[in-house]
Amino acid sequence: MAFISQPRKSIIVLIVGLLLITAAIVFVWLQMAPQEHIDWNVTIVGSFGDEMTVTYDEIKALPHYEGSGGFFTSVGYINGPYRLRGVPVVELCDLVGGITPQDIVFISASDGYSTVLDYKQVMGDFITYDPATMKEVAHGQLSLILMYELDGRILSEEEGKPLRLAIAGDDSLLTEGLYWVKWVERIEVIPKDNKNTAES
Amino acid sequence: MTRLARSILVMSFVCLTSLLLALITGPTGCSREEPIELRVICAGSLMVPFQALEKAYETKYPDVEVLIEGHGSIQVIRQVTELHREADVIAVADYSLIPLLMYDVLADNGQPYADWTIKFASNRLGIGYTQESVYSQDLDAENWYQILSRPDVRLGFSDPRFDSLGYRALMVIELAEDYYGDDNIFDELVYSSFDPPITVAKPNGTQIISVPELVRSSDARVFLRGYSVQLLALLQAGEIDYAFEYESVAQQFGLEFLELPIEIDLSSNLYAGEYSRVAVRLNFQRFASVNPSFEG
Numbered sequence: 108m109a110f111i112s113q114p115r116k117s118i119i120v121l122i123v124g125l126l127l128i129t130a131a132i133v134f135v136w137l138q139m140a141p142q143e144h145i146d147w148n149v150t151i152v153g154s155f156g157d158e159m160t161v162t163y164d165e166i167k168a169l170p171h172y173e174g175s176g177g178f179f180t181s182v183g184y185i186n187g188p189y190r191l192r193g194v195p196v197v198e199l200c201d202l203v204g205g206i207t208p209q210d211i212v213f214i215s216a217s218d219g220y221s222t223v224l225d226y227k228q229v230m231g232d233f234i235t236y237d238p239a240t241m242k243e244v245a246h247g248q249l250s251l252i253l254m255y256e257l258d259g260r261i262l263s264e265e266e267g268k269p270l271r272l273a274i275a276g277d278d279s280l281l282t283e284g285l286y287w288v289k290w291v292e293r294i295e296v297i298p299k300d301n302k303n304t305a306e307s
Numbered sequence: 308m309t310r311l312a313r314s315i316l317v318m319s320f321v322c323l324t325s326l327l328l329a330l331i332t333g334p335t336g337c338s339r340e341e342p343i344e345l346r347v348i349c350a351g352s353l354m355v356p357f358q359a360l361e362k363a364y365e366t367k368y369p370d371v372e373v374l375i376e377g378h379g380s381i382q383v384i385r386q387v388t389e390l391h392r393e394a395d396v397i398a399v400a401d402y403s404l405i406p407l408l409m410y411d412v413l414a415d416n417g418q419p420y421a422d423w424t425i426k427f428a429s430n431r432l433g434i435g436y437t438q439e440s441v442y443s444q445d446l447d448a449e450n451w452y453q454i455l456s457r458p459d460v461r462l463g464f465s466d467p468r469f470d471s472l473g474y475r476a477l478m479v480i481e482l483a484e485d486y487y488g489d490d491n492i493f494d495e496l497v498y499s500s501f502d503p504p505i506t507v508a509k510p511n512g513t514q515i516i517s518v519p520e521l522v523r524s525s526d527a528r529v530f531l532r533g534y535s536v537q538l539l540a541l542l543q544a545g546e547i548d549y550a551f552e553y554e555s556v557a558q559q560f561g562l563e564f565l566e567l568p569i570e571i572d573l574s575s576n577l578y579a580g581e582y583s584r585v586a587v588r589l590n591f592q593r594f595a596s597v598n599p600s601f602e603g
Contacts, residue, residue, distance in 0.1 A: 180377075181351050181379035181382065182351035182377035182379075182534075211520065211521050218389055219389060220389075223520040224521075225521050225523065234532070241540060242540065242544065243540075243541075284533075285466075299503075299521075
């Protein structure tokens with residue numbers, strides 16, 4: 108066994124001590140970060156008037172979909188593609204009686220923004236774009252999700268924390284940003300015939 | 308504890324303190340002066356000219372850094388009035404949006420977000436196309452609506468719910484009915500192309516175009532996209548033959564551009580009264596602070 112002098116021993120002890128403390132801090136931080144409590148509710152209304160409120164934690168406990176996707180803005184700025192995780196909107200509609208081809212879905216956000224989607228879109232029918240060329244390209248199955256995780260972390264406020272509408276798939280493609288509604292707080296299924304006012 | 312270990316501890320303390328001080332003071336600790344930031348939020352159709360303005364302004368005022376950010380016109384205003392972002396200048400493609408959406412909306416200090424606006428440039432709506440577009444050799448200001456309604460012509464629209472060019476194109480088409488004396492223009496180009504249909508009501512000498520909550524193309528030759536920037540890509544790729552476009556944007560992207568008569572191209576103050584007979588109403592409230600009705 109090699110002889111270790113007293114000063115050298117102290118340095119080793121000091122370094123090991125510092126490493127242990129750093130490791131402990133990192134460990135605690137990693138444990139704490141995903142456990143941030145988020146107080147957020149989403150109201151879901153069915154086509155027959157069924158209404159329920161689900162919390163952020165309850166949404167996270169539902170079966171999730173994970174895929175990739177990104178979006179571009181009205182002036183062509185590209186965001187992503189990212190790794191996305193969330194609950195398919197169709198699953199949320201199922202909580203209040205489901206959605207049929209005769210329905211449309213209103214998605215509203217806490218900032219007053221809203222968008223409307225039809226049955227096909229809820230089922231993943233969107234035009235997709237190659238992030239490198241911005242040309243329209245074919246795609247595999249897409250899923251419209253209520254996203255709570257982006258690239259393995261919770262969303263930032265700017266990104267729409269805690270829940271944002273997103274379009275994910277297997278091909279890392281882009282979709283139009285107008286569907287990526289931030290801060291979603293209400294999902295409402297409405298029969299098409301109740302809403303469309305046909306004037307001559 | 309040995310002397311060496313004590314020395315290391317002291318040195319570690321000094322290093323950590325220095326690091327903390329550096330983090331706290333940040334880059335302001337250095338002697339170089341920060342440039343003044345001038346934040347500009349502008350419409351997408353203004354990005355190219357504003358980037359030229361940015362360059363000229365920064366050359367004249369080297370201590371100012373112009374930061375430009377582009378959005379759709381309504382989103383430009385919403386960045387300030389609903390998302391409460393600070394901006395020094397906002398510029399939109401439809402100047403009437405500023406009084407409509409900012410004069411009556413109060414900021415935290417009780418003052419409206421804006422109480423004046425400057426019209427610094429004008430534009431006109433027309434038809435963007437390429438030399439490869441079918442019938443482009445025959446196209447003129449008298450027959451464009453007949454050519455655009457032909458079954459083998461592919462026509463692009465941006466979504467009137469989301470894009471100001473989208474709802475303004477509808478206004479131009481409706482104005483064209485009176486100008487050319489043909490009551491079928493809107494039906495042939497718009498009403499029959501979407502399901503549910505985009506309709507027109509005509510109460511008391513006005514024309515109210517009603518856009519449903521959901522807009523989907525029901526005609527294979529009509530391409531609907533969320534943003535007008537996507538139509539430019541489709542035109543350049545030859546995927547569509549024609550799309551309504553601003554003259555400035557058509558020039559920026561090297562497209563052919565058909566000027567429409569001034570009576571319908573939404574460009575002239577002289578015809579503002581005529582244009583305002585046509586309005587577009589969205590059948591759902593897209594934004595909290597936006598009355599979903601736009602006048603020509």
